[in-house]
Amino acid sequence: xxxxxxxxxxxxxxxxxxxxxxxxxxxxxxxxxxxxxxxxxxxxxxxxxxxxxxxxxxxxxxxxxxxxxxxxxxxxxxxxxxxxxxxxxxxxxxxxxxxxxxxxxxx
Amino acid sequence: xxxxxxxxxxxxxxxxxxxxxxxxxxxxxxxxxxxxxxxxxxxxxxxxxxxxxxxxxxxxxxxxxxxxxxxxxxxxxxxxxxxxxxxxxxxxxxxxxxxxxxxxxxxxxxxxxxxxxxxxxxxxxxxxxxxxxxxxxxxxxxxxxxxxxxxxxxxxxxxxxxxxxxxxxxxxxxxxxxxxxxxxxxxxxxxxxxxxxxxxxxxxxxxxxxxxxxxxxxxxxxxxxxxxxxxxxxxxxxxxxxxxxxxxxxxxxxxxxxxxxxxxxxxxxxxxxxxxxxxxxxxxxxxxxxxxxxxxxxxxxxxxxxxxxxxxxxxxxxxxxxxxxxxxxxxxxxxxxxxxxxxxxxxxxxxxxxxxxxxxxxxxxxxxxxxxxxxxxxxxxxxxxxxxxxxxxxxxx
Numbered sequence: 001x002x003x004x005x006x007x008x009x010x011x012x013x014x015x016x017x018x019x020x021x022x023x024x025x026x027x028x029x030x031x032x033x034x035x036x037x038x039x040x041x042x043x044x045x046x047x048x049x050x051x052x053x054x055x056x057x058x059x060x061x062x063x064x065x066x067x068x069x070x071x072x073x074x075x076x077x078x079x080x081x082x083x084x085x086x087x088x089x090x091x092x093x094x095x096x097x098x099x100x101x102x103x104x105x106x107x
Numbered sequence: 108x109x110x111x112x113x114x115x116x117x118x119x120x121x122x123x124x125x126x127x128x129x130x131x132x133x134x135x136x137x138x139x140x141x142x143x144x145x146x147x148x149x150x151x152x153x154x155x156x157x158x159x160x161x162x163x164x165x166x167x168x169x170x171x172x173x174x175x176x177x178x179x180x181x182x183x184x185x186x187x188x189x190x191x192x193x194x195x196x197x198x199x200x201x202x203x204x205x206x207x208x209x210x211x212x213x214x215x216x217x218x219x220x221x222x223x224x225x226x227x228x229x230x231x232x233x234x235x236x237x238x239x240x241x242x243x244x245x246x247x248x249x250x251x252x253x254x255x256x257x258x259x260x261x262x263x264x265x266x267x268x269x270x271x272x273x274x275x276x277x278x279x280x281x282x283x284x285x286x287x288x289x290x291x292x293x294x295x296x297x298x299x300x301x302x303x304x305x306x307x308x309x310x311x312x313x314x315x316x317x318x319x320x321x322x323x324x325x326x327x328x329x330x331x332x333x334x335x336x337x338x339x340x341x342x343x344x345x346x347x348x349x350x351x352x353x354x355x356x357x358x359x360x361x362x363x364x365x366x367x368x369x370x371x372x373x374x375x376x377x378x379x380x381x382x383x384x385x386x387x388x389x390x391x392x393x394x395x396x397x398x399x400x401x402x403x404x405x406x407x408x409x410x411x412x413x414x415x416x417x418x419x420x421x422x423x424x425x426x427x428x429x430x431x432x433x434x435x436x437x438x439x440x441x442x443x444x445x446x447x448x449x450x451x452x453x454x455x456x457x458x459x460x461x462x463x464x465x466x467x468x469x470x471x472x473x474x475x476x477x478x479x480x481x482x483x484x485x486x487x488x489x490x491x492x493x494x495x496x497x498x499x500x501x502x503x504x
Binding site for chain 1: 154158161162165166168169174177178180181184185188191192195221
């Protein structure tokens, strides 16, 4: 479930990064880059729930703060990407229960 | 240690560069908040404070509008994530420092702060700025505070000396009183009829609510072109059928009433729905008891329905007051080129004052802000008076 979550979150964040280039929207690129960074961090530190919290919060903030600057199609595409990111973060967090608290190794 | 300092320095650097290249503005606030929270998180070693720092740093990326500062914002967000991990590791290494109550409190504050800060920046700031603007004279609405000159209540006396503003207030009161009585009476009548058990209830409810689904611009255009048109309009066709002389519904004398009529048509459905929800909450037992006692439908309406709808009526009155005070679109649609005195309303006066369409009229953002404040005071006063006058009668079951 953790891998599925990671793939979903990574797909969402990378897709939002790609969308940000058509046309080039500098702020959106930076926001998407940060989401990609957080997704990778979530995978690297699966036992830390706070990073997944950050990922979910930032995905919501992306939509809230960029809402008025996007076209309708942009909002829809971004919405789908952010839902994928949030779902991925939730899946990764659910999976973290199967990790030992010390060392992040699977129990 | 290093990561803490980096996460404080980066937003400060972004702030300084933003101020140097674009000047200080509201866009700089997230950077200040990020720096403050990073410092607090570093000092207290609080993971929740660091979490808030991450969110604020993220918001900072959206608000900093220069590429260099935005990149600094991104780096600051990355640094905040590492600061958060650092704080968590510190807490894990020192479990004796963890106070569950304080941690819960921190968590509550931490999660509420971004929302509160956003609310303050997005809502409170414009309100406070508008209030302050009403006491100052300035070139335009975006003039920096350094260019404002204090005039006290000068803007208020200016708008109250303006015939246009007084006319707009008079029009607003007419809409509120006449329109309010007709709209709410019709809405209540339809609500009572639709909840009395008639057939095709859903169809009628949807039909009456339909104008709310249509854009007000389209609705106003339909009324102007298809109903009020002097040559082809429906009203004049009916008059012509009875051999009457056609009436110019959009003349100066008639325009206000034409506008009010079409506005009421669009508004009734909305208030009807609120009344229906209120009526449906009244227990059926009361009506059954009244029917057994021999009360007619009219008596039931006056003795049961109306008294128990006080709360809903108050809600509707408040909504109607807000609707009237913010009335603009219909007025604009009925006088699209030059604002006509017959249909002018305060918001239209406000808009014309802040953004005059004629080149020879100077914009007066201070006076426009004063109009906004007067409207807000009117809404507040009406709401408070209604709260005092109309008391809710709770249904005791």
